[in-house]
Amino acid sequence: MANANTNVAQQTGQNLAGKVAFVQGGSRGIGAAIARRLARDGAAVALTYVSSPDKAKEVADSIQKNGGRALAIKADSTDATAIRDAIAKTVEAFGRIDILVNNAGALVLGAIDELKLEDFDRTMDVNVRSVFIATQEAVRHMGDGGRIITIGSTNADRMPFAGGSIYAMSKSAIVGFTKGLARDLGPRGITVNNVQPGPVDTDMNPANGEFADTLLGLMAVNRYGRDDEIADFVAYLAGPQAGYITGASLTIDGGFSA
Numbered sequence: 001m002a003n004a005n006t007n008v009a010q011q012t013g014q015n016l017a018g019k020v021a022f023v024q025g026g027s028r029g030i031g032a033a034i035a036r037r038l039a040r041d042g043a044a045v046a047l048t049y050v051s052s053p054d055k056a057k058e059v060a061d062s063i064q065k066n067g068g069r070a071l072a073i074k075a076d077s078t079d080a081t082a083i084r085d086a087i088a089k090t091v092e093a094f095g096r097i098d099i100l101v102n103n104a105g106a107l108v109l110g111a112i113d114e115l116k117l118e119d120f121d122r123t124m125d126v127n128v129r130s131v132f133i134a135t136q137e138a139v140r141h142m143g144d145g146g147r148i149i150t151i152g153s154t155n156a157d158r159m160p161f162a163g164g165s166i167y168a169m170s171k172s173a174i175v176g177f178t179k180g181l182a183r184d185l186g187p188r189g190i191t192v193n194n195v196q197p198g199p200v201d202t203d204m205n206p207a208n209g210e211f212a213d214t215l216l217g218l219m220a221v222n223r224y225g226r227d228d229e230i231a232d233f234v235a236y237l238a239g240p241q242a243g244y245i246t247g248a249s250l251t252i253d254g255g256f257s258a
Contacts, residue, residue, distance in 0.1 A: 015239040017042030020094040022087060024048050024077060024134050025104030027056035029202035030151060033227035034101055035059055035070070037235045043099060044069035046090035048083075050076050069094070077104035077130040078122065087137045099238045100138040102131045102150040107204055109163040120166050127170035131177065139185065146190040147238045148181065150174050151230070154198045154253040160218055161211075171196075175249050182247030191246035193237050198253025200225040220255020 016038060026035040026047025035047045036059065045063060049056035049072060056072040063070035071093050075086035090097060106126035108119040131150055138148070155164055156171035178194040185192055199215045201207040207224040216222055233252050236242055251257055 014042035015241075016099070016235075019043040019098040019238075020090065020096055021045045021099035021101065021238070022047075022090050022097050022134075022138060023101045023103055024075075024083070024086075024130065026101075027052040027059060027072070029204065030197070030200060030227045030230050031101075031103040032059045033231035034103060034234050036063060037228070037231035038099065038101075038238060039063040039066070039068040039070060041235055041239070042068075043238075044071075044094045046071040046073060046086070046094065048073050048075040048077070048086050048104070050074070078125040080129075080133050083130060083133045084137050087134065087141065091141045096143065097138045097141045097146070098143070099147045100134060100142070100149070101234060101238075102134055102148075104130055105151065105204070107167055109167065111163060112165055115166060123166050123170050124173075127167075128173045128177075131174060135181065139190070142190060144189045145243070146185075146188075147242075148185070148190065148192045149234055149237050150178065150194050151234075152178075152194045152196045152249065154196045154251055154257050156196060156249065157251070158257045161214065178249060179247045186246060189243070191237070191243060193242075193245060193247070194249040195230065195233055195237070196249055196251045196253065197225060197230050198251070198256035200227060200230060202227060215256070218256055219253070220258050223254065225252065225254055 021038045021043040023035045025031040027049035035045045039045045060070040060072040073086040075082040152174040153171040155168045159168040182192040201224040
């Protein structure tokens with residue numbers, strides 16, 4: 001009967017029915033789109049936020065109004081205790097974690113001789129350290145066949161303008177972590193992948209921002225990406241069809257790195 005129910009869920013688009021997802025950094029932009037998409041596919045979703053409680057509540061409320069289950073949790077991604085507590089609250093509410101999406105990100109640009117150590121520390125704390133902490137804690141509550149997906153950046157492979165050195169460094173670290181972790185967790189059937197978006201129209205890098213003209217000139221597809229396009233890609237990796245993809249850094253960048 002369980003297999004029959006699963007087949008029905010997949011046929012109706014509920015590929016993640018019965019699953020629990022934890023989205024670190026899910027109140028805005030790409031993270032919010034991912035939370036909504038995973039919920040639409042049937043997953044119960046916990047999402048974290050730092051400074052946007054209204055937006056986080058809006059995401060959770062929209063999921064619940066559409067018949068899903070959602071929980072918004074305040075958790076600073078630079079605070080190890082807060083991350084662990086958020087995962088504990090998720091497990092308390094939903095019983096386990098099947099899907100981890102590491103989406104929290106920090107972007108600091110500047111010349112290497114002008115950047116402050118605090119800029120470096122914050123970039124690494126959010127973009128690298130929080131990924132390690134959330135992953136370490138989540139796998140303690142994750143059964144065989146789970147999914148770990150980190151939102152990296154195409155800048156790990158290509159940084160075509162000055163000032164992005166420490167951002168590129170942080171995203172390159174995710175490439176190596178993904179490969180090593182895939183080996184560690186492969187025996188449990190847990191896949192680990194790194195999604196590398198190019199320019200996406202978000203608050204961090206709006207399509208009408210100061211860098212837009214330059215970035216558009218570097219892409220094969222002459223437009224910014226949409227947050228729902230990244231969410232669709234993540235949903236595929238989180239689903240049952242992607243069980244043979246692991247240790248990969250997968251670019252979705254409109255040809256930015258072509």
